[in-house]
Structures are given as C-alpha cells and as structure tokens.
Amino acid sequence: MIIADFETFKFDWLFYFLDTDKQQGYFIINDKEKLQKFYDQYKNEIMIFYNGSHFDKYILQGILAGFSAYDITQWIIRDGKQGWAYSKLLNKFPITIFDVMQPNKSLKQCEASLGMKIVESSVPFDIQRKLTKQELKQTLQYCKFDVFATMEVFLQDGFYLSPQDEFQSSISIIKEFNFPQWFMGKTKAQMGCAILNANKRTLDDDEFDISTPDNIILGKYEPIREWFLNPENHWYYKDVEGRKTDKKNELIYDVAGEPHTFGFGGVHFSKSREIIDGELLMCDFGSLYPNIMVNYNLVSRGVPNPNKYKELLETRLKLKAKGDSREKSYKIALNGSYGQMKYENSPLYDPRNANNVCIHGQLILVDLIDKLEQFGEICSSNTDGVLIRVHSKEDKLGVEKACREVSERLNIPIDIDEYTRFIVKDVNNYLAIRKNGKIDAKGSYVKYKSPLEYNYNIINHAIREYFINNIPVAETVMKCNDLREFQIIAKAGGKYKYAMLGDKVLPEKVNRVFASKNPNDKGIFKVHNETNTKAKIEMTPEHCFIINDDIMDMKIPNQHLDKNWYIELGERRVKEFVK
Secondary structure (H helix, E strand, O other): OEEEEEEEOOOOEEEEEEEOOOOEEEEEEOOHHHHHHHHHHHOOOEEEEOOOOOOHHHHHHHHHOOOOHHHHHHHHHHOOOOHHHOOHHHHHOOOEEEEOOOOOOOHHHHHHHOOOOOOOOOOOOOOOOOOOHHHHHHHHHHHHHHHHHHHHHHHOOOOOOOHHHHHHHHHHHHHHOOOOHHHHHOOHHHHHHHHOOOOOOOOOOOOOOOOOOOOOOOHHHHHHHHHHHOHHHOOOEEOOOOOOOOEEOEEEEEEOOEEEEEEOOOOEEEOOOEEEEEEEEEEEEOOHHHHHHHHOOOOOOOOOOHHHHHHHHHHHHHHHHHOOOOHHHHHHHHHHHHHHOOOOOOOOOOHHHHHHHHHHHHHHHHHHHHHHHHHOEEEEEEOOEEEEEEOOHHHHHHHHHHHHHHHHHHOOOEEEEEEEEEEEEEOOEEEEEEOOOOEEEEOOOOOOOOHHHOOOHHHHHHHHHHHHHOOOHHHHHHHOOOHHHHOEEEEOOOOEEEEEEOOEEOOOOEEEEEEEOOOOOOOEEEEEOOOOOEEEOOOOOOOEEEOOOOOOOOOOOOOOEOHHHHHHHHHHHHHOOOO
16 A cells, blocks of 8 residues: 655645555655656555545646646635546546545644644745755655654554544445445445445425325324424524524424424434433334335435345345444445435435435334333433333333334334443433443543544543542542643634744644643634634633643653643533533
C-alpha cells in the first residue's frame, strides 16, 4: 500500500509517499514526469490518504491531466466544488484510494488525540510567490509528518468503526460481491447501492402516502396510528410566527404512563436523571428496519429486484447464526439502505418508503409496549428497543411470552438482554450494567473514548468509576498520573482566523490544552474571520497551558496541572445524572 499527501501552493506543489512494502518514503516536487512514473508504477496499489477522496485524489489526477494543482485546490477549497466536476479528463487516471478521514475531525485533531506532536506548517498556503529553499524544506518536513500521522490513524483498531475495521469491511465487501479493487474508494452507502443494483428513478408525488398494516395491533394506543394517517399531520417543519426556528412536527402521547415523542424521525422516551436498579429486561428487535422493508414491501423502489434485498437479509442471518464474519458485509448493505432512502442524490432515494419504514417501526414499538406494560415498569423506549423493570419471576415469564407473540405475529426477532442497573442522564447519555457485568456506556459524558477522540477522557473515566464502583470523582482524578488523560483538544474552526492564548496569537488552530494552577496563565480564544470578534473556545479552562509536543511518555507537571478543575467538572456532570 501507499500512504501519501499533497501540499499545494500557487507556484509550487509537493507530494510525499510512503511505500509500505519497501518501508521507504519519497518526495516529488513540481515534477509532472516523476509523478507520472509514480502513477505508472503504483496505479494498481491501494493509496491511503487523509481526506484524499475530497482533495488529494483530484490533485494527483489533475496534475497528470495537465492542470494546475493550485487551480484545482481553489476549485475545491475556495469555491466549495467537487473535485470530480473539475474536468472529465481526470478520469483518464483512475486510482484506488482508501480515505481514513474521521467524521468532523481534521488530521491535526487526530494527532492531538493520539498524543502526537501537533505540527502546523509555518509557510502560508496562500503565499503569492515561489517558495524559498528554507520554506520548501519546512514544507517537506510538514508533509512527511502528515503522512506518518495518516499512517498512525490508519493503524488504529479495536473500537467501533475504527480505520482498520472500515478497511477490512471494505475489503470483505469487495471479495464477497466480486467488485473491482477501485471500489475501495466508495463509501459503504455507495457499495450498498451497487450490491442492490439501485438506479435513480423518477419520483411520484407520494412522499406522504402513508399506510399501516393490520397486523400491528395497538389496542388503546390506536390514536397514534390515526395521527400518522391524518393528512393534516403530513409535514416535517413549519414556520410559526414569533418563533426563531421552525416548529418540528411531532406528537407527544402518553404510552405506559410516560410521555413518548413520535414524528417522522422516530420515537423516543427515557426516564431522565435517575438511577434504575432491579431486574431490567431490554427487549430489542433484531434488524428492525431491514425486516420491515422486507415484510411490508418497503424496499426502495430504486432497487429493480426487491427480492435481492430479502436474499441479502436471509444470507446475513444465516452467516450470523454460524458466527461467520462475512455477515458484517451484508449488514452494511442492509442497514445503510434506509438512510439512503432519505438522501436525495442517492439511487435509493424514496421518501415515501422511508417515511413508512420509520412509522411502521414506531407503531411496532408501541405494539410491543402495549403487550409488555402489564408486567412491569417501562423505563425507556427508543427506535428498536424497550427497557422494562420487572418485580417477579412470573412477570419475567410474561415479558418473554409477550415478546414471542409479537415476534411471531410480525415475523421480526426480539432478543432479551438482562441488566441490573441503568444510570440515566437523558435518552442520549446513560450507563447500563448487564447481569454478566459488561458495561454499556452511551453519550459524550460517559462513553469509552477511542484513541482518535481522546478528549476529557479523565472526566468520562471518573464518572463511570463513580456510578459503577462508587469511587469518588476526586479519588479517580488525583491518582491518575497519565498526562494524556487530562488533555483537552481545543480547535478554532474554519470560521476563525486563528487561536489566541490570552493576547498571544498561536501558530496552530488546533491545540492541546490543560487546566493550569497558575492564575497568570490565560485562557484560549478564537478570532472570527469576518467580524474579528474574540471568543473563548468552548469547554476550556479559564487558566490553561498548552503542550503541543508528543506527550505519550511525558510526566504530569504537578506544579502546573490543576486537577481540581477536572474534579469540579466531573462532579458537576455527576449531578446532572441525578435529581
């Protein structure tokens, strides 16, 4: 494989690539002929870039096609246009890339999260002349460092949707469905469309042609179905006089004695700021949306053969039952199809069927709650699962029987998992302890951080320790001596010129910040591109210091680090979980 990066200026361009087989790196500077030789040698290899599918790919193809790297850069960055639209001539130079870019994160943020040195180029990218020898040398080192940082990102594994997980799943899909290697550059959604042979179709004016099946039995909750079927409720948002934002269309209805919110995005309810102990059963529908799409003929009408989707679902379930890892390839194609039905540019775009899938799912959940509520207390419900607290063995058996009845009637599997405790802030932030001791942590306050989002980690760890093991926040914070656990990644985004530490302009827009004991240390700010207004970067200390060097083996500077700041933040967040 090849790991690579481009740097482009008005009168210069630089390309650095690392050949992983030879373990050797090479520079190409302003030399189209050398770049052509590179392409001829490596065009059949997989090339790894950070943000390459939006930028580097088109710079490489554009230079080979005879265009200016700078002009293409301006087309993409300044004008906000897609690289593929620059010229059809770029297609003469096909390449296979795998993009390791993380959602809503720059490479600098990943470097910071990984504890690496944060390196920003000291040479302005809008410089209006040729680079000097010294500027060229600095840019070469910057480009080389970015390639090694890209490699570090690519090598990360062991967490959900890690770069290695994404890479291996792409390889698996290509092998399983006999796609060409260049499909590595496609998103999973694009792969799903290809698996289903989806084609863009002319749409009927039927987005709100809502129907619901008779085998969904709602009992006393029948008014919820009627609300969805009523044409007066067939809208998403509405402008209301006196409101700054549009009103979202939703129905709030009491189900099992608790207010549930229904709408065209799904249903949700959860107890909030509460600790729920006892015998807790999570009744979870398996592959809810894919099963709805098959059972009720709601596969996107962009799929020429809906039976293909059914076959994929059946194959996936068989592979999963055998423990065959290939089932993940099928899961990606199946699960991505619903989201694509709401995406206007997708061949799977079908808002009518998407609405019906979503509404069917909400009514199915209510159907289950209607049968379960006699056996216990409904504690939460969200998209495809219901949490119920039972108080006796008979109630538990009743829940199991009700789940079997609903599952058989609707032809959708229901799994039951056992928990002993839920600590709930809100529907999006909770800790759940399974009967086998495993911990589920959801939400920014408590989730386990991956190496690529290592930010405020000591706070999340301290909150989990408090609720799971009854350890005070202060104890967890004070005994931790790993500096990286305390890092705060402070970014001045694209709308801002630069970051400032107090009144000092910083060379980096991404900085690794720590709370400081020194009252003379200033806070970190960002300055707006247009208004020049200065604002404190969110969730950063009033007094802080910055370490942008590699910190993996760095000891905590005890005279500087203000652990009390982290303790106070952790304790404030703990209070948000309980009334």
